[in-house]
Amino acid sequence: MYAYDRYDQAMVDARVAEFRDQCERRLAGKLTEDQFKPLRLMNGLYLQLHAYMLRVAIPYGTLNGGQMRMLATIAEKYDRGYGHFTTRQNIQYNWIKLEDAADILADLASVEMHAIQTSGNCIRNISSDHFAGAAADEVADPRPYAELLRQWSSFHPEFSYLPRKFKICVIASEQDRAAMRLHDIGIRIVGRDGELGAQFYVGGGMGRTPMIAPLIRDFVPLDQLVTYSEAALRVYNRYGRRDNKYKARIKILVHELGAEEYTRQVEEEFAHLLEQGVEPPLAELERIKGFFELPSPLRHSREGGNPAEGAVREESGPPDQVRGDGFESWARHNTHAHRNPDYVSAIVSLKPVGGIPGDATADQMRVLADLAEQYSFDELRVMHTQNVVLPHVAKDDLPALWQALSDAGMGTPNADLMGDIIACPGLDYCSLANARSIPIAQRISERFAANGKEAALGELKLKISGCINACGHHHAGHIGILGVDRKGTENYQLLLGGSEAEDTSLAKITGPGFDERGIVDAVETAADVYLREREDGERFLDTYRRIGMAPFKEALYA
């Protein structure tokens, strides 16, 4: 994975010093809260419902054992012994003191981490496929491109006071495991006639007005990636709406101009910027790529195959063992095909039955750090589904890994099943929320553990947001839940039919909302309709798409 050189380290260290100075000026009254707020946000520091919250960047979700161990240390030293992994592949701490914020950033900088641009109206942490570099179906590892863009976007002088936040995602496979088209810019690395290049999808997003990003350029050569991004951003910075924060995201600009006109303007700006020499040389991309080469044992499978970059293999299943202790179930659900058929990527569930989705204690983080070092070439990934991946695990090591995870409460075999619920922090932590999300997730997970339907339901992506901002991705859930405020009480709308995958679709509201108990029943009712109506091999989403909303409405509101 990427390692800082002296330049990267100096930049992060300078940022810590800058923020230390800004915090001191705030505490001394030399900055008003209005002046300080954008500065603290650009360092990931929010003022939340109960306290300051710090969001730490985990660039494209990748980190090593030492970094995970530092996250555990911070949880204990400055917070209350836990952290919350987010749908942006980051981690948040909920109980931070302003007085400690700069010290935390300094601790992070000591392990090449930061909280730069994890909030604010700037280019945010860049997300990617959580199986990047390990997945069997990629044309390339997308992370070098994400790292190139991370550096370009860090402290960008022109794009730090954008109309609104800006999220970029980079993937490199037909399968979309990162909700790429629901980003402000979604980039897919593709191969054309033996050359790699980038597809640009611009203007997607969730929030109050969900939109699926249209393709605006089918192939940007790799030596124009930064220039094209700069053009796309400049058009947005100049013409994105600033009169209404709810209409300020680039999706609204692209929608109002039309994709064709937006594209025309970007191409015009792009042609101009090509003359300006803003693009790093390809040698820089090659330098970055060097950090992401597969560790050498991973480059050769036992059969002697050499899974070169670009080789797409068949789904390689987990080892065939009969144990009867839950291992098989975990190995079936919580592993993903690796480029090397002797290995898999293992999904560590942070969704125990009745637990808080995405929360991990400091002790659990240390277990993850140890396991990464022992079994996964010192590498971890944070998933947008609020789980963790050990990307390179030898199949022979799976039983031992599963045992260790189970002992630490992280061995639940529920990846992509009903219990694998995405939930934003909701009204338990977030000052923007209208309703609590976590208790709903807990009740649903308990219900389906008790009724035994989880296995029968198969892949079913349930996503819960506590307000219209959609941090819980409810628009993209096979089943989505949106918490709303109905005259001061919590109410929950049910949505069906969303997908964040390559078959991207936006979920539709079923009808009137439910109270806390009613929404759990409603989810079970919808699940039962699927179990009754499904045909061979259909997932919940497939059945919904085939039979439509009507049978569900009938069952829900009979």
Add this chain to the structure above:
Amino acid sequence: MNLITGNDLKTGAVTWWTGDGWSTLIEDAVDAGDDAEAIATREEAARRVNVPYVVEAAPGPDGTPRPSHIKERVRALGPTVRPDLTLKPDDPQAIEQVI
């Protein structure tokens, strides 16, 4: 009644206007009446509180003010999903009362 709540500038802790200062306990909160906005502005300017705002409340059964909106009731207690981290970790009823 009108309560004023905000966060402590240094620690971020939720605080409530007590009439002559700020407390982390809603039991100490007082009705600021029509002066609430003015007090909030004055106290923020003096950096004794950060981002204060006025909320409606009514006296609860034991006399403790009960904010009208669940958001401030959660603020007053702590996260309902982590009773151990609330201000009343030993009171099993506390979370029921928030909802």
Add this chain to the structure above:
Amino acid sequence: MPEATTIRLRDDTPCMEPAVTLEAFAEQTNAVAVRIEPGGDARELLAHLDRLARVDIAFPAFTDGRGYSAARILREAGFAGELRAVGDVLVDQLAYMRRCGFDAFAPDAPIDMADAEAAFARFPEVYQSAADPRTPIWALRHGDGDDR
């Protein structure tokens, strides 16, 4: 505006002419200073850059970042005159503004010169190529470190 509060990073003689609006400039062809509001299109000036001594770019609120693009566009087109950031300009934005090509600052609230110097010196290097002469880190890494 009171000249005393202006931070100026140029050695030439300041142009003291009042700035006219973009609209007025279109008709008043002898003006040498223009003021661009956030919604104004800096590219309207491109045909006339050689006779402009100063362009003021307005920041009614520091959170409105359109002026950063306006500044870069003018510098990319070769404008060599004074580029002045006017309005809600705070010390924490100065370094980015300078990178976008501003070389004068007229903040509503005075900025201490020492604070401004510290802000300009804060980051040892830069990650991007912009409208200032600084060499980006990617160029330093690949032996392109000579003075640019």
